[in-house]
Amino acid sequence: MTEALRAGIVYFAVVFGAGFALGVVRVLAVVPRLGERWAELLELPVMGVVTLVAARWTVRRMAAPTRAQLLAVGAIALGLLVAAELAMVVFVRNLTVREYLASRDPVSGGAFLLLLGLFGAMPFLAGVTRRGPPA
Secondary structure, X not given: OHHHHHHHHHHHHHHHHHHHHHHHHHHHHHHHHHOHHHHXXXXXXXXXXXXXXXXXXXXXXXXXXXXXXXXXXXXXXXXXXXXXXXXXXXXXXXXXXXXXXXXXXXXXXXXXXXXXXXXXXXXXXXXXXXXXOOO
């Protein structure tokens, strides 16, 4: 399980770092031109590709991962990502979780939730498609 924990942390860090950088670009350059909804919707496919690449890269570095390890990698990374997102909302944006959820655009917010689910599942999906189903 130590390998899964390490892989989950690395996977989270890569995707969170890319998301943070893209978020800065989105807020400073795209939102003023296109608005919040379209800026977020344009960012989502890029983050989807980042998620896929990061998951495949992470899984390739694991020594013969099992299905349980792959699921653990996704769950660990998803937990860290949700915790980081909520910490940013509460401590940086000074919003309550309820205020944050109420402020989300229903279209881009829903797409974001789908991408979060994909983020959590991607290590497993990448591991299964790598060389057939793991043990």
